[in-house]
Amino acid sequence: MAKIEESDLRKLHPTQLTVGMIVVKDKQAHLTTLSPKERSEFMRGHAMPAVRGPGGRLYVTDHHHLGRAALDAGLATAFFQIDGDLSDRDSSDFWKQMEKNHWVHPLDENGVRHYCTHIPDQLGGLVDDVYRSIAGYVRDAGGYDKVPEAFAEFVWADFFRRSIPIELVRAEFHEAVAQAIPLAKSHRAKSMPGFNGK
Template sequence: MNIEQLRPLQATVGMIEVDAKRKHLLAMNEKALKAFLKGAPIPTVIGKNDRHYVIDQHHLARALWDGGITKAFASVAQDLSDLPGNKFWDTVIAKQWVHPYDERGILRALSAIPEEVSGLTDDPYRSLAAFVRDAGGYLKTPEPFAEFQWAEFYRTRIPMWTNELQFKAAVEQGVHLAWSPDARTLPGFTFRGRKSS
């Protein structure tokens, strides 16, 4: 399907994470890229006018857009195209598929969600949360918008960085904070980075 057909169900992404994904995608040859995208379809629900609404993998969708890659594979979780507008939104809210929070972690109206993935804005702490997870700070979990919970946790604890060196230091600090008792209620928490048996 065309990337232009995808409509986000969140307002922000972490652009450092998006850029890392974009570079990874562009480093692949055509065959490898097709195999990768086929193995990582973008989960969607179908809404009004048969529009595909993204329920996960917003970072991948934005990375494809930024990389000029116009096609992707989608995996339809549910067809809600017969629902009237308000009922559609009630359903995606009830299923925790929508996250209309801005780059400061403030809840906004559903109208704040952009019409296309190209309109997703940067929440730097969302990138920090992803890099901390990848560094072993916490475990990946299927809980909806788990990384945003971690982003919110870091927003009040780690000062904003201005360069790559400071970002790396923020990731290190984030890993230590992820293992602290303060983080124990967050999804994917592991005490001192050890998986529980």
């Protein structure tokens, strides 16, 4: 089991471009209801997997929503555990290895792929993709199962992006979620990660 360590939140670097800000705000609200001791225990219990990169910099590969929520809630530190050490690589080789290991996902809020160098340097630079929030809410409602594969929510976000108009998502978010749940259980989603069809 990897050792859990603590870091300044501003020193944790993302490996994606976007988060669902509705989900971030929900997590932020939850954190603000906890006492300082409870917050620390919660964050330790949800340690972010990270890879050590060039110069010893820490790149988180999951829990970006929680990291951004903690930052927005005013927390100074968060917990992480090292899943890989690529600190001996130069920047170009580092990102190639990150891609090979599926530890990076540089898609923007429109589902368009970018070079890894476009990823923001800090969690505070992540931008909103409202379809990531749809994906999170649908999963929480049992629309599909959480899976260990990295970045499955991006796949679901793109699935919903192709079927639910952005105007509805922005104007009536919960109605969009209500439409997305049966869509996630339909035959159209059979090849999706975590499909449960229940």
